[in-house]
Amino acid sequence: MDRFGRRQFLKGAALLGAAGAAGLVPAASSAAEPRLPDTDPVTFEVPGLDPAHDGLRVAQLSDLHVGPRTPAATVRAAIEDANAFAPDLVVLTGDYLSHSRRELAAMHDLLGGLVAPTIAVLGNHDVWVDPDGAAGALKGHGYEVLENGWTSIRLRGAPLHVVGVGDHLTRRDDVQRAVKGLPAGVAPLVLAHGPRTADKLRHLDRPMVCLSGHTHGGQINIPILTPLFLASVAREPYVRGRYQLGAVQLYVNRGIGMSGIRVRVNASPEVTLATLRRAEPA
Numbered sequence: 001m002d003r004f005g006r007r008q009f010l011k012g013a014a015l016l017g018a019a020g021a022a023g024l025v026p027a028a029s030s031a032a033e034p035r036l037p038d039t040d041p042v043t044f045e046v047p048g049l050d051p052a053h054d055g056l057r058v059a060q061l062s063d064l065h066v067g068p069r070t071p072a073a074t075v076r077a078a079i080e081d082a083n084a085f086a087p088d089l090v091v092l093t094g095d096y097l098s099h100s101r102r103e104l105a106a107m108h109d110l111l112g113g114l115v116a117p118t119i120a121v122l123g124n125h126d127v128w129v130d131p132d133g134a135a136g137a138l139k140g141h142g143y144e145v146l147e148n149g150w151t152s153i154r155l156r157g158a159p160l161h162v163v164g165v166g167d168h169l170t171r172r173d174d175v176q177r178a179v180k181g182l183p184a185g186v187a188p189l190v191l192a193h194g195p196r197t198a199d200k201l202r203h204l205d206r207p208m209v210c211l212s213g214h215t216h217g218g219q220i221n222i223p224i225l226t227p228l229f230l231a232s233v234a235r236e237p238y239v240r241g242r243y244q245l246g247a248v249q250l251y252v253n254r255g256i257g258m259s260g261i262r263v264r265v266n267a268s269p270e271v272t273l274a275t276l277r278r279a280e281p282a
Contacts, residue, residue, distance in 0.1 A: 046277065056160070121192065121193055162189045163189070209251070
């Protein structure tokens with residue numbers, strides 16, 4: 001999640017304390033208590049989807065945050081869950097690292113083994129720590145890494161267009177560059193670590209599904225309070241799950257790991273199991 005700084009962290013701690021005193025906070029899971037990810041199914045009705053891709057299965061992993069705050073067993077369980085879905089495609093939406101280049105070796109060791117074609121983008125922590133190292137670790141497993149560009153991958157006998165946008169928080173996102181040359185009339189799948197990238201995508205006025213992460217689902221997710229905190233302090237209005245922004249269907253994954261606060265409250269780790277369905281014309 002963003003580097004809020006001391007003042008913002010104290011605001012968040014005070015918010016959690018007040019909510020706990022009010023009895024609003026459910027039991028928490030911490031790095032000392034590894035929790036297996038939830039496998040969350042979601043279906044997108046996509047206008048213009050190639051008929052060959054009706055029923056296409058996409059597994060999404062985000063915010064794995066390899067490091068001392070994320071148990072290795074949790075990361076490996078997420079990889080296994082993704083493979084068990086028997087996806088046509090796996091997408092990775094950033095923040096594989098946490099705080100140190102020393103995490104690169106563990107990142108490489110833990111993120112291998114995805115059996116379907118895999119496409120990734122980087123997140124803000126990857127950029128802060130070592131973007132070239134993070135990309136290299138992913139490419140070492142044969143995963144494709146996109147930044148402000150697109151690729152076409154042939155699945156079920158037809159090309160699927162996948163766009164990867166650079167990280168929003170570190171100002172590496174360039175939507176116009178990312179879609180340059182993208183064929184008209186196709187509904188691309190977009191990967192963007194920061195959910196707010198969808199605000200720029202909506203101005204393209206074309207149907208697309210955007211998968212993102214970054215927020216950890218609020219991580220300390222207290223009804224009403226957490227969305228207000230994220231909107232006012234982090235300026236992040238898209239916390240978790242589905243949003244519709246014009247023709248853009250945005251989905252915000254809760255992520256797998258932790259990089260700052262060592263606790264999750266009402267924001268369990270998530271592997272998204274997405275199915276694409278062709279939306280028939282009205």
